[in-house]
Amino acid sequence: MNSTHVALAEAATAQTTTRLTFREAARAGLRDALARDERVFLMGEDVGHYGGCFAVSLGLLAEFGPERVRDTPLSESAFVGAGIGAALAGMRPIVEIMTVNFSLLALDQILNNAATILHMSGGQFNVPLVIRMATGGGRQLAAQHSHSLEGWYAHIPGLRVLTPATHEDVRGMLWTALEDPDPVLIFENAALYPVEASVPVEWSPVDIDHAVVRRSGSDVTLITYGGSLYKTLQAADELAAHGIQADVIDLRTLRPLDDATIFESIARTHRAVIIDEGWRSGGISAEIGMRIMENRFYDLDAPVERVCSAEVPMPYAAHLEQAALPQVAGIVAAARRVIGG
Amino acid sequence: MTIQLSHEPVTVDRDHALQLLGEMLRIRRFEETCAELYMAARVRGFVHLCIGQEAISAGLIPLLTPEDRIVSTYREHGHALARGISANACMAEMFGKVDGCSRGRGGSMHLFDAQKRFYGGNAIVGGGLPLAVGTALADKLQHEPNVTVCFFGDGAVAEGEFHECMNLAALWRLPLLFACENNLYAMGTALERAQAQTDRLVKAAGYHVPAESVDGMDVLAVASAAQRAIDFIRAGNGPYLLELRTYRFRAHSMYDPELYRDKQEVEQWKQRDPIDTFAARLLQAGLVTDAEIEQLRQAAADEMAAAVAFAEASPLEPVEQLTRWVYSDATPEEQER
Numbered sequence: 001m002n003s004t005h006v007a008l009a010e011a012a013t014a015q016t017t018t019r020l021t022f023r024e025a026a027r028a029g030l031r032d033a034l035a036r037d038e039r040v041f042l043m044g045e046d047v048g049h050y051g052g053c054f055a056v057s058l059g060l061l062a063e064f065g066p067e068r069v070r071d072t073p074l075s076e077s078a079f080v081g082a083g084i085g086a087a088l089a090g091m092r093p094i095v096e097i098m099t100v101n102f103s104l105l106a107l108d109q110i111l112n113n114a115a116t117i118l119h120m121s122g123g124q125f126n127v128p129l130v131i132r133m134a135t136g137g138g139r140q141l142a143a144q145h146s147h148s149l150e151g152w153y154a155h156i157p158g159l160r161v162l163t164p165a166t167h168e169d170v171r172g173m174l175w176t177a178l179e180d181p182d183p184v185l186i187f188e189n190a191a192l193y194p195v196e197a198s199v200p201v202e203w204s205p206v207d208i209d210h211a212v213v214r215r216s217g218s219d220v221t222l223i224t225y226g227g228s229l230y231k232t233l234q235a236a237d238e239l240a241a242h243g244i245q246a247d248v249i250d251l252r253t254l255r256p257l258d259d260a261t262i263f264e265s266i267a268r269t270h271r272a273v274i275i276d277e278g279w280r281s282g283g284i285s286a287e288i289g290m291r292i293m294e295n296r297f298y299d300l301d302a303p304v305e306r307v308c309s310a311e312v313p314m315p316y317a318a319h320l321e322q323a324a325l326p327q328v329a330g331i332v333a334a335a336r337r338v339i340g341g
Numbered sequence: 342m343t344i345q346l347s348h349e350p351v352t353v354d355r356d357h358a359l360q361l362l363g364e365m366l367r368i369r370r371f372e373e374t375c376a377e378l379y380m381a382a383r384v385r386g387f388v389h390l391c392i393g394q395e396a397i398s399a400g401l402i403p404l405l406t407p408e409d410r411i412v413s414t415y416r417e418h419g420h421a422l423a424r425g426i427s428a429n430a431c432m433a434e435m436f437g438k439v440d441g442c443s444r445g446r447g448g449s450m451h452l453f454d455a456q457k458r459f460y461g462g463n464a465i466v467g468g469g470l471p472l473a474v475g476t477a478l479a480d481k482l483q484h485e486p487n488v489t490v491c492f493f494g495d496g497a498v499a500e501g502e503f504h505e506c507m508n509l510a511a512l513w514r515l516p517l518l519f520a521c522e523n524n525l526y527a528m529g530t531a532l533e534r535a536q537a538q539t540d541r542l543v544k545a546a547g548y549h550v551p552a553e554s555v556d557g558m559d560v561l562a563v564a565s566a567a568q569r570a571i572d573f574i575r576a577g578n579g580p581y582l583l584e585l586r587t588y589r590f591r592a593h594s595m596y597d598p599e600l601y602r603d604k605q606e607v608e609q610w611k612q613r614d615p616i617d618t619f620a621a622r623l624l625q626a627g628l629v630t631d632a633e634i635e636q637l638r639q640a641a642a643d644e645m646a647a648a649v650a651f652a653e654a655s656p657l658e659p660v661e662q663l664t665r666w667v668y669s670d671a672t673p674e675e676q677e678r
Contacts, residue, residue: 041482067482072509073505073508073509073512075505075506075508075509077471077501077502077505078470078471078474078502078505078506078508078509079471079509080471081468081470081471081472081474081475081502081506082471082472082474082475082478082509083475084471084472084475085412085460085471085472085473085474085475085476085477085478085479086475086476086478086479086482087475088460088472088475088476088479089410089475089476089479089480089483090479090483091478091479091482091483093475108465108468109468109471112465112468113463113465113468113471113472117453117461118666118667118668118669119446119666119667120443120446120447120451120453120461121443121446121447121451121453121455121461122441122442122443122444122445122446122447122453122666123444123665123666123669124443124453124454124455125453125455125460125461126669157664157667158667158668160668181668181669181670182668182669
């Protein structure tokens with residue numbers, strides 16, 4: 001291909017794709033939701049005048065006004081509960097909580113109201129609410145801003161738990177979530193916000209019911225989601241250099257779990273490693289591992305392994321924090337162990 | 342015939358008086374029936390009776406439009422009945438039957454009715470307040486002239502959510518009536534042993550929420566104050582707090598040893614029984630007769646006996662439906678994922 005051909009190819013690409021940060025992709029999803037449906041409004045701490053603590057909602061106040069891009073006081077329980085009430089009364093609220101650690105101040109509302117009212121009312125009141133929040137570590141923010149508690153939320157019947165890892169997912173999942181009649185929690189790994197990628201200019205709601213195989217291989221299944229997807233893909237590259245082909249599953253949704261995609265992969269590879277930025281004990285990795293045991297025990301050629309965060313509150317010092325988080329080397333080592341190489 | 346009752350600047354005509362008295366008698370009889378059923382082990386779980394507090398439901402709730410909204414607490418039988426949820430549906434819920442107003446999923450503490458815009462008894466103290474902020478916000482954003490009434494007890498005032506919600510409702514000028522049923526005890530803890538500032542009006546002032554304290558044992562006083570509050574809110578002035586000073590004659594839940602209050606105190610409050618005192622005033626004023634009161638009493642007894650028969654005859658939800666309504670549209674297999 002000569003240089004003219006390259007230039008033409010790039011021009012063609014430029015018309016159909018665009019470069020966006022993960023943050024900008026999330027913002028595109030929000031802008032679209034606000035423009036498309038008058039019942040949608042965004043509410044949370046510093047979403048308006050400040051532009052969002054991670055600058056996700058930057059510019060939306062000017063575009064949609066303070067009624068629909070609504071700054072709140074630091075009252076997590078009240079404004080999350082208000083989102084539930086507004087959803088009960090005909091609106092389609094998007095509530096932003098700065099980080100998953102702060103969401104614990106609203107846990108009563110999320111569990112005791114959002115997740116229960118449909119059932120407790122005998123099916124009379126559904127709660128079409130979306131709650132977005134940042135999750136994950138790696139930014140030296142220590143033990144009250146860095147945890148990955150999405151697996152906890154996946155414990156709760158009545159909630160849907162989404163963990164977009166790609167730019168297309170963070171942009172498109174919001175649309176699908178807003179069409180869901182029940183409460184949906186979206187966890188955005190904050191370490192991804194500045195990452196750039198190319199995405200199609202044209203887009204539509206994305207499926208939130210299925211996991212996706214991001215890389216195909218027949219030797220070992222690597223199961224992950226969110227911020228750990230990129231480390232896992234990097235680990236798969238390193239494994240390939242050693243002649244090991246990994247199937248990399250991006251779960252995308254932690255509740256309901258797409259068992260079928262996991263089981264189909266294990267039927268081919270007979271080996272699995274689960275990579276989860278959450279803690280190991282009682283976490284989503286434990287749930288996935290147990291489901292594999294219950295359903296695919298006789299397909300396995302080796303015990304399932306896990307690569308999780310260390311069982312420690314997240315430390316501040318960079319070297320300690322990096323030691324606490326799942327890393328490429330640890331994923332490679334676990335995959336090699338289950339293969340016996 | 343209209344009379345002016347001496348110590349309350351409210352007029353009440355005969356029909357209205359009979360309606361208020363009849364509503365209180367219905368609630369009282371429903372609660373007494375629940376107590377009997379509980380003693381006979383035919384109703385289980387936690388059952389919180391509002392005997393002594395009936396004037397609040399009867400005085401306030403009929404002032405609302407069908408489009409207005411109510412968020413309530415676990416002591417909500419009276420609120421539900423006054424809102425027009427049938428005694429049959431409420432009683433069937435006590436029995437955990439399929440014809441219960443929550444199809445047997447909620448029980449005594451979680452009566453719901455979408456058609457009546459009754460957003461449930463909430464059994465987390467203070468937990469209903471944020472919901473009420475939300476329904477009021479939705480009405481404001483949709484330019485609907487509705488009022489949300491949120492009932493809560495004096496105990497909820499110690500919860501952070503009360504303070505967060507008072508601030509939010511005032512900040513956003515929401516059409517929300519904070520209806521504080523102050524029966525002086527948070528379960529077994531007397532108000533003055535739990536709160537440094539026991540004056541609700543002072544607390545409301547701290548959030549720029551207009552407030553009024555009213556005798557919650559006097560149905561006319563409740564109705565009069567509630568009308569002022571609702572008019573103020575519906576005119577677009579923002580939230581209002583009504584403290585309804587009342588007393589529960591029974592235990593916190595079905596039974597407690599009542600170590601936390603004097604028998605004498607209970608007896609003193611019983612002298613102010615909202616039904617007996619109102620009936621006496623009406624009789625004294627010559628507005629109603631003994632026979633008419635007895636008729637109302639009998640009607641309430643008949644209605645609740647019929648409700649028990651209805652509840653007993655109602656079928657149980659098939660166990661196959663156990664996981665229905667965890668998600669709106671899911672099949673049982675999908676619910677299990």
